[in-house]
Amino acid sequence: MADIRLEGVGHSYDGGTTWALKPMTWTWRTSRAYALLGPSGCGKTTLLNIISGLITPTVGRIFFDDRDVTDVPTAGRNIAQVFQFPVLYEEMSVYDNLAFPLRNRKYPKNEIDQRVRQVSQLLGLDHLLRRRSRRLDPGRQQIVSLGRGLVRSQVAAVLLDEPLTVVDPALKWTLRSKLKEIHRDTGHTLIYVTHDQTEALTFADEVVVLNDGAIMQAGEPAELFLSPSHEFVGHFIGSPGMNMVPGEIVGDVVRVGQAAVGSVANDLPPGPVRIGVRPEFVQITHASPGVAAQVTGIDRMGAYDLVHTRVGEHPVIARTEAGSGYQPDVEAFLRFPPDRTFLFRDQVRCGFLAPLDGRSAT
Numbered sequence: 001m002a003d004i005r006l007e008g009v010g011h012s013y014d015g016g017t018t019w020a021l022k023p024m025t026w027t028w029r030t031s032r033a034y035a036l037l038g039p040s041g042c043g044k045t046t047l048l049n050i051i052s053g054l055i056t057p058t059v060g061r062i063f064f065d066d067r068d069v070t071d072v073p074t075a076g077r078n079i080a081q082v083f084q085f086p087v088l089y090e091e092m093s094v095y096d097n098l099a100f101p102l103r104n105r106k107y108p109k110n111e112i113d114q115r116v117r118q119v120s121q122l123l124g125l126d127h128l129l130r131r132r133s134r135r136l137d138p139g140r141q142q143i144v145s146l147g148r149g150l151v152r153s154q155v156a157a158v159l160l161d162e163p164l165t166v167v168d169p170a171l172k173w174t175l176r177s178k179l180k181e182i183h184r185d186t187g188h189t190l191i192y193v194t195h196d197q198t199e200a201l202t203f204a205d206e207v208v209v210l211n212d213g214a215i216m217q218a219g220e221p222a223e224l225f226l227s228p229s230h231e232f233v234g235h236f237i238g239s240p241g242m243n244m245v246p247g248e249i250v251g252d253v254v255r256v257g258q259a260a261v262g263s264v265a266n267d268l269p270p271g272p273v274r275i276g277v278r279p280e281f282v283q284i285t286h287a288s289p290g291v292a293a294q295v296t297g298i299d300r301m302g303a304y305d306l307v308h309t310r311v312g313e314h315p316v317i318a319r320t321e322a323g324s325g326y327q328p329d330v331e332a333f334l335r336f337p338p339d340r341t342f343l344f345r346d347q348v349r350c351g352f353l354a355p356l357d358g359r360s361a362t
């Protein structure tokens with residue numbers, strides 16, 4: 001196991017006209033479980049393939065601890081990779097498929113048997129060990145592929161590229177917790193690619209959010225939710241995502257239209273700003289003070305309500321207790337709590353909202 005360090009690593013498939021992965025410097029620390037999260041086409045698979053050696057980056061160097069592996073082929077990197085679809089020897093039994101990566105590396109026979117049985121038991125494959133892989137449904141085949149990726153105890157990292165896509169939804173939860181269990185057991189460095197935030201947030205110690213070939217933010221799930229440093233992270237994490245409301249800094253006061261919503265916690269020049277606040281933290285009331293809003297609709301979610309409003313032309317959602325009593329077309333007032341409201345310029349967080357310190361809120 002090793003720290004995997006990318007130094008100025010970037011990749012272009014078209015000779016430098018566009019970057020599938022913009023040059024980045026980043027370290028994957030040993031023994032951590034990472035989720036690499038981002039929308040389709042943002043560069044996740046490219047990044048994974050650079051780590052495993054399937055792609056040589058256009059620029060930059062990659063190190064496993066202090067060893068420069070940029071020009072080392074996949075076979076010399078000691079990486080296990082699990083793809084979105086099963087990669088198995090179809091004529092081999094499940095047992096032999098699981099044993100293959102160990103036999104290939106000349107593990108002792110008793111250790112092979114022990115590891116295969118351990119992984120098979122964890123993944124619920126015991127009753128299928130003698131079955132030919134061809135005779136399994138695609139979901140089971142994928143679980144065997146997962147097992148092949150996890151069977152070696154000593155690997156630099158296990159890379160998983162949307163490994164549960166073909167698996168039955170009911171099994172996904174179980175498998176994800178099995179993966180966590182295996183991670184706790186082996187201390188593998190895991191990098192788990194997904195475009196599904198729930199999958200990422202429930203699986204990882206650290207989530208790395210990628211968009212348009214660049215890392216937007218990396219952190220623990222709660223950090224990404226509570227303290228997004230980029231508008232993209234605000235939108236992409238959370239359901240629904242963060243509200244963004246245009247405002248203005250005048251002196252040290254932040255205004256939305258005529259309403260003062262707070263003061264500026266840090267030193268920021270006056271001018272336009274975007275105010276980001278999650279639906280969970282927007283406070284909605286029937287009476288001022290606050291930013292005047294028009295209620296446009298209610299989603300009754302059972303455990304809570306989502307009250308949709310408009311501030312001028314801009315939609316703002318407030319999450320309230322179930323049965324909040326708001327109705328479409330009524331006027332409401334919104335308040336943005338200072339410790340949960342952020343200011344953005346050029347999509348990047350530039351500051352925080354602070355209390356008004358006794359000054360009038362409207």
Ligand SMILES: Nc1ncnc2c1ncn2[C@@H]1O[C@H](COP(=O)(O)OP(=O)(O)OP(=O)(O)O)[C@@H](O)[C@H]1O
Binds near residue numbers: 020038040043046
């Ligand atoms: N072999 C290739 N040749 C040319 N362009 C490619 C190739 N592979 C990927 N790309 C482009 O590089 C960009 C990043 O693709 P990549 O597959 O790494 O993204 P991704 O985040 O893994 O997407 P998905 O979630 O859809 O798999 C995309 O614009 C894609 O079209």
